[in-house]
Amino acid sequence: MDCLDLLPLFVTNIRKIESGSGPARFRLMMSDGLHTMSAFMLSTQLNPMAEQNLVAPNCVCLIKKNVTNVLKDGRRVVIILDMEVLRPAEEVPGKIGDPTPYVEGELCQTKVAPAPPSAPSRTLQPQNGHSIPVSKGPSRDFAKKAPSTPGGSSKVVPIASLNPYQSKWTVRARVTNKSGIRTWSNSRGDGKLFSMEIVDESGEIRVTGFNQEVDKFFSLIEPGKVYYISKGTLKIANKQYTSLKNDYEMTLNGESTIIPCEDTQDVPMVQCNFVSISDLETRDKDAIVDVIGVCRSVEDITRITTKSSREVSKRTLSLMDMSGKVITVTLWGEEAEKFDGTGQPIMAIKGARLSDFGGRSLSALFSSTVMINPDIPEAYKLRGWYDKEGHALDGQSMTELKSGGGGGVNTNWKTLMDVKMEHLGHGDKADYFSCVATIVYLKKENSLYQACPSQDCNKKVVDQHNGMFRCEKCDKEFPNFKYRLILSANIADFGDNQWVTCFQESAETILGQNAAYLGQLKDSNEAAFEEVFQQANFKTYIFRNRVKLETYNDESRIKATVMDVKPVDHKEYSKRLIMNIRKLSAQ
Amino acid sequence: MANVYESPKARVNSSMLPQYAGRPVCLVGRVEKVHPTGKSFFVSDGEGKPATVELNEPLEEELSGVIEVVGTVTNKGTVIATTYHILREDKGTSFDLELYNEALKIVHDFSQYYPFEVSMSA
Numbered sequence: 044m045d046c047l048d049l050l051p052l053f054v055t056n057i058r059k060i061e062s063g064s065g066p067a068r069f070r071l072m073m074s075d076g077l078h079t080m081s082a083f084m085l086s087t088q089l090n091p092m093a094e095q096n097l098v099a100p101n102c103v104c105l106i107k108k109n110v111t112n113v114l115k116d117g118r119r120v121v122i123i124l125d126m127e128v129l130r131p132a133e134e135v136p137g138k139i140g141d142p143t144p145y146v147e148g149e150l151c152q153t154k155v156a157p158a159p160p161s162a163p164s165r166t167l168q169p170q171n172g173h174s175i176p177v178s179k180g181p182s183r184d185f186a187k188k189a190p191s192t193p194g195g196s197s198k199v200v201p202i203a204s205l206n207p208y209q210s211k212w213t214v215r216a217r218v219t220n221k222s223g224i225r226t227w228s229n230s231r232g233d234g235k236l237f238s239m240e241i242v243d244e245s246g247e248i249r250v251t252g253f254n255q256e257v258d259k260f261f262s263l264i265e266p267g268k269v270y271y272i273s274k275g276t277l278k279i280a281n282k283q284y285t286s287l288k289n290d291y292e293m294t295l296n297g298e299s300t301i302i303p304c305e306d307t308q309d310v311p312m313v314q315c316n317f318v319s320i321s322d323l324e325t326r327d328k329d330a331i332v333d334v335i336g337v338c339r340s341v342e343d344i345t346r347i348t349t350k351s352s353r354e355v356s357k358r359t360l361s362l363m364d365m366s367g368k369v370i371t372v373t374l375w376g377e378e379a380e381k382f383d384g385t386g387q388p389i390m391a392i393k394g395a396r397l398s399d400f401g402g403r404s405l406s407a408l409f410s411s412t413v414m415i416n417p418d419i420p421e422a423y424k425l426r427g428w429y430d431k432e433g434h435a436l437d438g439q440s441m442t443e444l445k446s447g448g449g450g451g452v453n454t455n456w457k458t459l460m461d462v463k464m465e466h467l468g469h470g471d472k473a474d475y476f477s478c479v480a481t482i483v484y485l486k487k488e489n490s491l492y493q494a495c496p497s498q499d500c501n502k503k504v505v506d507q508h509n510g511m512f513r514c515e516k517c518d519k520e521f522p523n524f525k526y527r528l529i530l531s532a533n534i535a536d537f538g539d540n541q542w543v544t545c546f547q548e549s550a551e552t553i554l555g556q557n558a559a560y561l562g563q564l565k566d567s568n569e570a571a572f573e574e575v576f577q578q579a580n581f582k583t584y585i586f587r588n589r590v591k592l593e594t595y596n597d598e599s600r601i602k603a604t605v606m607d608v609k610p611v612d613h614k615e616y617s618k619r620l621i622m623n624i625r626k627l628s629a630q
Numbered sequence: 631m632a633n634v635y636e637s638p639k640a641r642v643n644s645s646m647l648p649q650y651a652g653r654p655v656c657l658v659g660r661v662e663k664v665h666p667t668g669k670s671f672f673v674s675d676g677e678g679k680p681a682t683v684e685l686n687e688p689l690e691e692e693l694s695g696v697i698e699v700v701g702t703v704t705n706k707g708t709v710i711a712t713t714y715h716i717l718r719e720d721k722g723t724s725f726d727l728e729l730y731n732e733a734l735k736i737v738h739d740f741s742q743y744y745p746f747e748v749s750m751s752a
Contacts, residue, residue: 613723614723614726614729617729617732617733618729618732621729621732621733621736624736624740625736628739628740
């Protein structure tokens with residue numbers, strides 16, 4: 044507090060502190076007329092002043108030199124090195140003003156600026172002179188917060204400069220994302236945590252608070268607001284939990300402070316590194332990316348039961364950006380429930396996970412931030428583009444989920460010959476294609492297997508031969524099982540044939556019966572069971588297949604799996620054939 | 631007149647009729663109007679062009695929708711029907727006449743790939 048220099052203060056109280064060894068110390072309580080502060084110590088060379096009553100309660104003095112120490116527990120103490128008595132106590136009529144104790148810690152952190160001495164205002168605004176235009180109004184959160192450590196005059200540093208080797212810092216940042224409280228319970232006990240991401244002009248960082256810090260700070264933090272944060276612990280970032288660009292992440296500890304900041308001008312809203320949808324193809328599966336686009340369509344919300352038997356809401360939507368490409372985005376839980384896709388809003392997601400489901404698709408994670416019509420330049424650009432031209436585009440989808448009635452503009456039609464000629468599936472990732480083909484062979488042997496009866500578990504069970512069946516995955520034994528289909532088939536078109544594997548849904552479609560019934564039939568009526576397979580043979584469908592080169596012990600083979608089976612839409616098929624014929628003849 | 635049932639019948643539309651004078655054809659079109667006598671009716675093909683179909687016996691039923699007529703082309707460019715059947719629109723998917731016409735054109739433009747003119751052995 045260099046501003047104490049040359050500040051006339053008057054002494055309200057002096058206390059002599061005896062110390063066993065060494066000279067006594069005098070502790071002073073000083074006032075500036077508005078507030079009192081008791082953390083003043085007279086340096087020993089000035090002891091005589093106190094002993095000779097030159098410095099006595101009610102005298103007015105001028106501190107000419109001082110040094111401020113910060114104690115281990117964070118309290119500040121001003122050591123007076125040189126002081127001049129302006130008015131001796133006898134000449135001062137009485138207490139000046141009606142000072143109240145100055146509570147340290149309610150002061151906002153400020154940049155160290157050689158500020159002109161200014162008395163702390165009653166509403167405790169940051170002591171500073173020039174650079175930060177702080178509003179003078181009282182901050183509403185002050186009353187809420189019990190300061191654990193005094194504000195002090197630490198520098199405000201950029202987030203990008205935070206590192207584990209410096210402890211005295213303060214950052215001024217906006218909270219872009221605040222998670223809910225997560226609790227856990229394991230052998231070592233219980234705990235809770237919450238995390239948030241903060242951003243300033245220089246960068247962003249992830250902040251986590253555990254247990255007590257959850258109680259202290261969770262309700263104080265509002266996403267979108269700016270805070271001064273200091274004294275967190277920095278450590279190397281665990282990239283598993285965050286995609287933020289920072290080598291470090293912060294953990295709040297007992298000494299950390301979070302103080303709301305009124306001035307938010309310079310602090311950016313959010314830092315996003317948007318990837319164009321067409322580029323997502325080049326990114327790796329499971330990459331965490333930021334995307335922004337126009338939400339063209341939204342599906343209804345559905346409820347899914349997860350592996351851990353939790354019910355969760357799910358909603359998919361399609362997002363298109365200026366690359367003209369479309370991708371399917373999946374939202375979960377609360378985000379799914381509150382999402383409103385009316386009016387084709389601009390949607391930005393920070394920290395979505397890229398998956399290779401259906402080729403390429405995006406999923407919002409617990410840690411993702413979903414923004415609708417965000418107030419950022421990219422959003423305005425998108426809106427303008429979409430209103431002018433984008434809305435008319437059909438858009439090519441990166442997610443090959445919906446082949447919508449035989450195929451929209453998006454379907455990747457191939458003949459079985461093409462699959463071999465073009466070496467589909469030989470790349471790093473699987474290839475998806477659609478074809479019209481006829482079933483020419485169905486393998487009925489080993490088409491059914493005994494699976495774990497638990498919902499969501501389809502692992503093959505081991506027959507214990509005692510009436511019980513064991514599932515290794517669930518680590519349980521059951522008195523029953525459910526039949527599931529794995530159908531090996533050969534499909535053919537005019538040019539080539541292909542061995543494919545059909546799982547439950549597609550197999551049931553092809554055979555026209557469900558697995559349970561077929562299992563029954565197999566056990567009781569072999570002839571009828573065979574008949575099902577006979578009837579299913581030589582039927583033509585639209586197959587949506589996935590091909591991938593798989594390697595088993597030095598041998599590489601293309602494995603084809605049927606993702607979806609649909610009856611042929613003859614109109615669509617005819618149109619496509621006519622179009623292709625005309626195209627070929629024009630070449 | 632060649633026995634219509636024993637020879638291949640080219641599928642045609644209205645504009646092709648003049649080229650098939652005296653030959654058996656199969657014409658698919660939408661019924662537009664039935665002559666009051668019931669002995670002829672007018673159809674329009676997938677291109678919207680008209681054709682006249684004449685009958686040996688007057689009609690005994692209501693005709694509407696898409697109809698497939700098998701018969702012989704006269705010198706006047708009309709078709710004398712040997713048989714017809716109505717493609718019912720209330721059953722299954724509706725018949726796309728325009729798409730049919732496109733397919734028809736392909737068959738005629740690339741007739742070398744569609745060798746239908748193999749006569750049945752006597």
